[in-house]
Amino acid sequence: QLILGIETSCDETAVAIVKNGREIVANVVSSQIESHKRFGGVVPEIASRHHVEQVTIVLEEALRQAKMDIDNIDAIAVTEGPGLVGALLIGVNAAKALAFAHDIPLVGVHHIAGHIYANRLVTEMAFPLLSLVVSGGHTELVYMKEHGHFEVIGETRDDAAGEAYDKVARTLSLPYPGGPHIDRLAHEGTPDIDLPRAWLEPGSYDFSFSGLKSAVINTVHNAEQRGDKIAPEVLAASFQASVVDVLVTKTVQAAKEYKVNQVLLAGGVAANKGLRAALTAAFSGLKDVELVIPPLSLCTDNAAMIAAVGSILYEKGKRSDLTLNGNAGLDITIHNS
Ligand code: ATP
Ligand code: MG
Ligand code: FE
Numbered sequence: 001q002l003i004l005g006i007e008t009s010c011d012e013t014a015v016a017i018v019k020n021g022r023e024i025v026a027n028v029v030s031s032q033i034e035s036h037k038r039f040g041g042v043v044p045e046i047a048s049r050h051h052v053e054q055v056t057i058v059l060e061e062a063l064r065q066a067k068m069d070i071d072n073i074d075a076i077a078v079t080e081g082p083g084l085v086g087a088l089l090i091g092v093n094a095a096k097a098l099a100f101a102h103d104i105p106l107v108g109v110h111h112i113a114g115h116i117y118a119n120r121l122v123t124e125m126a127f128p129l130l131s132l133v134v135s136g137g138h139t140e141l142v143y144m145k146e147h148g149h150f151e152v153i154g155e156t157r158d159d160a161a162g163e164a165y166d167k168v169a170r171t172l173s174l175p176y177p178g179g180p181h182i183d184r185l186a187h188e189g190t191p192d193i194d195l196p197r198a199w200l201e202p203g204s205y206d207f208s209f210s211g212l213k214s215a216v217i218n219t220v221h222n223a224e225q226r227g228d229k230i231a232p233e234v235l236a237a238s239f240q241a242s243v244v245d246v247l248v249t250k251t252v253q254a255a256k257e258y259k260v261n262q263v264l265l266a267g268g269v270a271a272n273k274g275l276r277a278a279l280t281a282a283f284s285g286l287k288d289v290e291l292v293i294p295p296l297s298l299c300t301d302n303a304a305m306i307a308a309v310g311s312i313l314y315e316k317g318k319r320s321d322l323t324l325n326g327n328a329g330l331d332i333t334i335h336n337s
Contacts, residue, residue: 003314004062004073004098005307006055008091009083009111010136011042012247013054014303015062017073021311024121026065027297027304030054033257040176041166044084051090062303070102077310080108080320081330082137087228088326096322106138108320109309111301112138113150115266117312118298118305126261126290132251134275135267136162136177139247141254142332143203147312150332152203153254158251161243168216168239172232182236183272189233191241193219198246205254212242244278252282255289262290270299 001023007014008301011032017025032050036042063070078095094110098108114139116131118194130153131142139162140155162179169178172185195215198208216239223230265279276293283291296307 001074001311001314002068002072003307004070004076005109005303005305005308005310006059006076006078006091006095007111007303008051008055008087008304009081009092010087010301011036012301013049013051013058014054014301014306015058016303016307017062017068018121018304018307018311021308021315022120024304025068026062027302028058028062028065029302030058037176040170042084047084048086048090051087054164055090055094056174057106065207065311070098070104073102073104075105075107075310075314077107077109077313078324079111079114079306080324081111081327083111083328085328088328092324092326095278095323098321102110105314106320106322106324107310107313107318108324109306109313110330110334111306112140112142112267112332113309114305116142116144116150116264117308118266118280118302119264119292120308120312120323121298121304122294123292125264128258128260129262129264130251130255130258130260131264131266132247132279133266134161134247134269135241136160137165139207139209139268141251142278143254143258143260148316152332153258154207154250156207156209158201158208158210159213160205161209161247162267164213164243166223167213170237171217172222172235179269179272179328182240183274185233185236186240186274187237189231189235189237191237192234193230193238195219195238195242197242205250207250212239240272244247244272244274247275248278248282251279252286255286260289262292264292265293266299268300270294271296
């Protein structure tokens with residue numbers, strides 16, 4: 001079974017081909033980061049225009065790498081949401097045009113389900129499992145009892161983890177996207193500044209990062225007013241320590257309470273070295289739970305992860321028709337069967 005995946009939800013135009021849901025045959029990502037850098041964030045209009053320019057080129061490159069023709073493909077999986085609606089529409093329309101012209105089944109996929117299924121390109125999933133999703137727009141703990149079943153047991157009440165990283169980076173005048181820069185700086189400093197950790201109500205698996213973000217901004221401004229300058233590496237290390245502490249503690253608690261067999265790390269912030277190391281250390285003591293962490297290239301947006309979900313949905317018989325539309329606020333529970 002060969003699934004072609006298409007992803008255009010944000011600022012990466014990506015096409016991939018995945019065999020039997022697990023094996024990457026081709027994986028092409030065209031990033032627009034350079035075009036958005038000078039604005040300090042993704043500009044939706046610019047994103048859409050780039051997708052229009054890139055989608056055919058990226059598709060042809062994926063087929064070329066796979067040494068395949070579009071008629072070899074069993075189904076086309078495309079991100080239908082969530083994301084920027086104008087960006088989503090480019091991928092959805094490209095997928096519909098291909099599906100219609102070549103009479104290939106079409107399957108709409110949830111972007112966050114994609115981030116979670118990036119792990120299936122690493123190892124087979126073992127249910128029940130828990131996924132810690134940490135990305136630019138999402139921070140959630142997702143419980144899965146079987147393929148296609150997604151239950152959000154906790155989520156952020158304000159900023160996503162990646163968003164907090166990017167805002168703190170901006171405060172430190174680091175380029176967009178700031179996550180990798182904060183991560184690098186954090187390893188050069190010690191976490192000497194005591195920053196808040198939002199544990200919320202006992203037993204809650206929700207998150208909150210806006211208080212932490214404000215605390216970082218206040219720390220910088222107060223120092224400036226005193227005529228001081230806080231070492232950016234110390235601030236980055238302290239911020240990262242707070243984020244990682246809360247993420248890891250809640251994930252371990254949930255993994256125990258839900259008695260899961262696996263914990264899957266997912267989303268762009270899964271590329272964070274501090275988070276990867278802390279999770280690895282925490283789960284090395286939990287012998288009954290397998291921790292899976294994807295390689296960096298599968299953490300940030302790509303289409304192989306979309307094809308991986310598409311493979312399962314296609315097997316389950318899910319089909320989208322030509323009325324498929326981009327849906328900026330798509331709910332992950334729609335894939336539940
Ligand atoms: P979503 O998946 O929620 O729709 P998105 O697709 O924009 O959002 P991703 O591409 O999954 O987000 O992740 C991008 C985010 O990951 C950015 O906020 C970026 O700063 C962050 N990020 C990437 N690498 C790192 C890192 N090493 N440390 C921390 N954050 C990182
Ligand atoms: Mg991106
Ligand atoms: Fe993403």
